[in-house]
Amino acid sequence: xxxxxxxxxxxxxxxEELVLGLLRKHGPLSRGELGKRCGLSRTTLYDIxxxxxxxxxxxxxxxxxxxxxxxxxxETLTLNPDAGQAIGIDFTRRGLHVAAVxxxxxxxxxxxxxxxxxxxxxxxxxxAERLIGSLTGTGxxxxxxxxxxxxxxxxxxxxxxxEQPEDDEDPPPHPVQLLLHERFGVPVLLDNNTRLAALxxxxxxxxxxxxxxxxxxxxxxxxxxxxxxxxxxxxAYGLSGEFGHITVEPGGARCGCGGTGCLETVASIRAVLDxxxxxxxxxxxxxxxxxxxxxxxxxALWLLDGVGARIxxxxxxxCNAIGPSVIVIGGELAATGAPLLDPVERALAEHVMPVxxxxxxxxxxxxxxxxxxxxGIALVLHESPLLARYPAGPDLAEDPILNxxxxx
Numbered sequence: 001x002x003x004x005x006x007x008x009x010x011x012x013x014x015x016e017e018l019v020l021g022l023l024r025k026h027g028p029l030s031r032g033e034l035g036k037r038c039g040l041s042r043t044t045l046y047d048i049x050x051x052x053x054x055x056x057x058x059x060x061x062x063x064x065x066x067x068x069x070x071x072x073x074x075e076t077l078t079l080n081p082d083a084g085q086a087i088g089i090d091f092t093r094r095g096l097h098v099a100a101v102x103x104x105x106x107x108x109x110x111x112x113x114x115x116x117x118x119x120x121x122x123x124x125x126x127x128a129e130r131l132i133g134s135l136t137g138t139g140x141x142x143x144x145x146x147x148x149x150x151x152x153x154x155x156x157x158x159x160x161x162x163e164q165p166e167d168d169e170d171p172p173p174h175p176v177q178l179l180l181h182e183r184f185g186v187p188v189l190l191d192n193n194t195r196l197a198a199l200x201x202x203x204x205x206x207x208x209x210x211x212x213x214x215x216x217x218x219x220x221x222x223x224x225x226x227x228x229x230x231x232x233x234x235x236a237y238g239l240s241g242e243f244g245h246i247t248v249e250p251g252g253a254r255c256g257c258g259g260t261g262c263l264e265t266v267a268s269i270r271a272v273l274d275x276x277x278x279x280x281x282x283x284x285x286x287x288x289x290x291x292x293x294x295x296x297x298x299x300a301l302w303l304l305d306g307v308g309a310r311i312x313x314x315x316x317x318x319c320n321a322i323g324p325s326v327i328v329i330g331g332e333l334a335a336t337g338a339p340l341l342d343p344v345e346r347a348l349a350e351h352v353m354p355v356x357x358x359x360x361x362x363x364x365x366x367x368x369x370x371x372x373x374x375x376g377i378a379l380v381l382h383e384s385p386l387l388a389r390y391p392a393g394p395d396l397a398e399d400p401i402l403n404x405x406x407x408x
Contacts, residue, residue, distance in 0.1 A: 092156065129183055
């Protein structure tokens with residue numbers, strides 16, 4: 001069984017990401033320019049660059065023009081957009097979102113489409129294949145399936161690892177991994193889609209650069225993710241981030257997890273819409289609820305105030321236990337805005353310990369529906385220091401049939 005990367009491996013990955021980030025931000029740079037910008041020693045920088053060039057992630061660009069009489073032009077280096085491509089797919093309860101990037105971290109394209117909640121996996125994968133196909137074409141920026149290196153996938157619900165940490169056996173593949181591997185013939189990495197959304201927000205979104213981040217998504221389900229000490233936290237068995245199953249109403253409504261009174265029974269899309277209609281409101285979906293809020297509907301405002309208070313109480317308890325510096329709230333219900341988020345802030349101010357309550361910042365997610373798919377891509381590229389101690393979900397680098405028939 002592979003051991004988790006040590007401090008030196010984590011440091012090196014951070015150095016690689018620093019160099020790649022500079023090339024993404026500034027374009028082609030000479031080794032001297034990279035040295036001035038990154039602050040690494042010459043030996044360390046050249047060693048990092050040699051590995052990146054050998055891996056094909058960095059290539060030599062056209063040489064810069066130099067003033068006459070000053071020797072040869074300086075060789076410049078740039079990210080290699082043709083080194084490979086990665087796809088991220090977020091399989092939500094009632095839709096899927098697809099994003100593709102090249103290894104220069106340039107977004108090739110993205111697409112989304114809703115579907116029925118009971119659509120079987122075969123149908124969902126066919127839909128994903130069609131959406132991925134819509135990103136292909138003949139232009140220079142089109143997705144080229146021949147250059148595809150891997151697929152990162154997010155699914156709803158817990159994604160467990162081996163039952164015992166010392167177990168050498170990989171967990172069995174998820175059906176969607178088998179189906180995608182059959183169609184595309186590349187490794188398929190998989191994890192909980194909300195945790196991947198947390199990863200996306202922590203790398204590119206509202207919490208970019210944060211070392212201790214708590215992410216909560218309010219959608220058809222309620223869940224989240226944690227960045228602790230600069231690394232995404234998966235938990236011993238891949239079960240972290242199930243914030244939606246914290247009890248907020250003892251003896252309350254039955255939850256899909258088997259418990260009662262979970263936050264998900266109060267703050268999910270269905271729970272909020274059901275409660276709004278039970279109070280006399282009329283809304284069949286979140287956009288209609290948002291219209292009611294914007295029109296000043298007192299029932300909608302009253303309801304969201306109560307829901308926000310419950311959410312804030314849960315987040316405050318988590319803050320006191322974990323100590324994040326940033327809380328990010330995403331999902332469709334976050335689009336209701338201040339009527340939901342203001343009571344969350346009030347609850348945080350009331351329940352977070354005085355020593356830290358003024359240090360916790362509440363932010364609304366910025367990546368929207370693409371967050372989970374982008375998190376899947378980050379899982380594939382595995383360059384971010386956030387993943388340095390992260391035991392990624394099972395992949396299908398091996399023959400999936402062998403994985404299915406593996407004996408203990």
